[in-house]
Amino acid sequence: MGLMSAYMLQKAGHNVTIFDADGFPANNASFKAGGMLAPFAEIEHMPVTFLEPCFESIRIWQDISENGAFEFAQRGSLLLAHPQDRHMLARFAQHAPQAQITDKARIAELEPGLNNRFSDGLYLPEEAHIHPQKAMRFLIQNLQHKIQQDIDPGHISGHYDFVIDARGMASQKTDSDLRGVKGELLIVHNPDLILTRPVRLMHPRYALYIVPREGNLFMIGATNIEAEGEPRPAVKSAMELMSALVTLHPSFAEAHIVEITAGIRPSYPDNLPRITQAGNIISSNGLYRHGFLLSPVMAKCVLALVEKKRNALYILLHERGHR
């Protein structure tokens, strides 16, 4: 959130200094994310009025993506279910009329690597994905003034026209509405499978994505656990992620584990983000499962507040009561 705000403000001609206590890139929630830009799939977690802002974010990522710097791709996502979970696809389709029903032949056309293992699916052609760590590095490279320092927004507000407070979970000390939702994910190397787009495997407990990345890497995640205390991934979650992966394609049994990691998503009770202003401090937080999906439009909103302009997302969050 902070990097994207700084990037947009700087691009608009403002003189920006960014502080992060953990350096650049920080090993924060954003650094652990999966990178799905999946508005339809996420509509379970937000009102439908957020669809347009989500698609605007995808357009912004596309606009700033340079020569594949952060693996931005908009090839849609494919939702698949094992026979016992087929009802989940039907339920999902009711909420997402844009989803195209795909049969065995269409799945084989979209992802031949899956070898006809699935007969039922849904295809959401407008969804996209990026590589979060590469996206963060891209934004960082383009920022001029970066200082590794732990700061209190209130203490520095006298030195700047505006302070953008995007401290994520660290704001919990003063913002008691914030809670942490743990997400765990797994990265593996599998040279024996080619996927061209993210696959969401309908799972009774989590929205599990398998996202292909360059170099035969695959990200699988993420869990969604209401427990912020323990930052390390649990054995149970690792087992669930791995077994889901192997049911997608047996070649994953021979894949090599690159990383198992966990992050804490800053979240408000309604799981929607908030932008508030007190004096010259603008706070932007609560991006929950949507840090990459929403930070571009949230940053645009921050820019509008700095420039005292109207902003559609601000109106949606404040005047329509989605907060």
Ligand SMILES: Cc1cc2nc3c(=O)[nH]c(=O)nc-3n(C[C@H](O)[C@H](O)[C@H](O)COP(=O)(O)OP(=O)(O)OC[C@H]3O[C@@H](n4cnc5c(N)ncnc54)[C@H](O)[C@@H]3O)c2cc1C
């Ligand atoms: C496993 C997992 C998978 C996810 N997958 C997706 C996904 O596919 N798509 C998606 O859109 N979102 C996803 N998310 C959600 C997304 O990662 C979060 O919503 C997002 O990272 C929140 O970003 P943030 O900038 O608010 O917080 P953070 O990324 O935590 O950044 C806050 C920063 O503030 C710094 N800071 C804190 N206090 C201070 C201080 N006093 N002084 C200076 N610096 C300070 C911290 O060091 C940190 O770098 C996922 C999250 C997880 C955990």
